[in-house]
Amino acid sequence: MTVRTTWTGPKELLEQAELILTELIDPPVDAASLVRLDDASVEAADAPWGLHAYTEDPIPANALGMLPQELGPPVREDLEDRDWVAHALEGLGVVKSGCFVLFGSHDAEKASKMDGIKLQIEANRAFGTGHHPTTHACLDMLSDMAGLPVKKILDLGTGSGVLAIAARKLWPDAVIVATDIDEPSIPIAAENAEINDAPGIIWEVAEGTASAAIADNAPFDLVIANILAGPLIELAPDIRAVTADGGRVILAGLLDEQSDRVEAAYADQGLDLAEKRGTDRWPLLHLKEGRA
Known part of the structure; x- marks a missing residue:
């Protein structure tokens, strides 16, 4: 079983939470995905952001206590059997940073059409x-x-x-x-x-x-x-x-x-x-x- 824990809020707070979940807690989460949420009731520029964290077991309370308290309590879901970690990582997309183009293997074709030094980096812990x-x-x-x-x-x-x-x-x-x-x-x-x-x-x-x-x-x-x-x-x-x-x-x-x-x-x-x-x-x- 995979547990997905989700927070919504300002992008900057969620970026801080993502770093804590992937770097500071032990063990770190299996995968974290920061995404813009679809919401037809708001303008695109003001669309809320969500942070999905995927683990085998619920994130311990002491680890949750390290996150910015302004985010409030997360929503926890027990997901059906499937490779949700791979699913989360596939959503990261291609990144252009300076002269570099970073991508996962699932985005190799898309990255090949972009100018820059290609770096294939698979998302993991x-x-x-x-x-x-x-x-x-x-x-x-x-x-x-x-x-x-x-x-x-x-x-x-x-x-x-x-x-x-x-x-x-x-x-x-x-x-x-x-x-x-x-x-x-x-x-x-x-x-x-x-x-x-x-x-x-x-x-x-x-x-x-x-x-x-x-x-x-x-x-x-x-x-x-x-x-x-x-x-x-x-x-x-x-x-x-x-x-x-x-x-x-x-x-x-x-x-x-x-x-x-x-x-x-x-x-x-x-x-x-x-x-x-x-x-x-x-x-x-x-x-x-x-x-x-």
């Missing part, structure tokens, strides 16, 4: 299909950095591996290390790399920068960390330590109200804000190591 604003912003940032002479790249919290794979497409000769604290994510990311013909990425399960692969290849010209504000602040000294002089850091996964604290933590380490982009709710911080 490993975070990073390009549908979340944080992943989208990172891909957009990488696209704009494509001409920079980057030789070593670190992707902390790689999830599905999408950012490391995108980096390989832009810098085919760079050393790329990609790590994640979530052990099941690493084989998923490695499989995605193989599907996308992105060879030579060094994958490793690691907590923060405590990694043999990171130690062996540091310092890095570019560090990418699309995780959460708390870990980003905690890791500021460690990320600074593995960033090359004159290097760049891309931080995402933080909320707008957390941006000042994250920026300050890195300014204390000599990493200054070069650019802020993303959405009003989900900013991206591009930091520059300015030490000579």
Whole structure:
């Protein structure tokens, strides 16, 4: 049996809930799908949004308590036997992020007709299909950095591996290390790399920068960390330590109200804000190591 739990409300709150359900609770939900709901009584621009979460068992009360309380109680349904997770993932569609076109195998034909570097990323429990604003912003940032002479790249919290794979497409000769604290994510990311013909990425399960692969290849010209504000602040000294002089850091996964604290933590380490982009709710911080 599959349980579908549904919330309705503002898109920004549902995006926050989606990140919590797929990244913070243990175990994460099997799949989450953010969709615009059909409602003939409202104008399209004001149409409500819905978040469907699919699990084998009901989501525990303590996990539900982590979600934005403004959303109110969800609606729970016990669904008939069918692959509802696959059904949810098929609804994600094709995403254009910077110079990249992200798609699942079910949308391969549609993606083939679009201009851009194609990345086939299957949605699953490993975070990073390009549908979340944080992943989208990172891909957009990488696209704009494509001409920079980057030789070593670190992707902390790689999830599905999408950012490391995108980096390989832009810098085919760079050393790329990609790590994640979530052990099941690493084989998923490695499989995605193989599907996308992105060879030579060094994958490793690691907590923060405590990694043999990171130690062996540091310092890095570019560090990418699309995780959460708390870990980003905690890791500021460690990320600074593995960033090359004159290097760049891309931080995402933080909320707008957390941006000042994250920026300050890195300014204390000599990493200054070069650019802020993303959405009003989900900013991206591009930091520059300015030490000579």
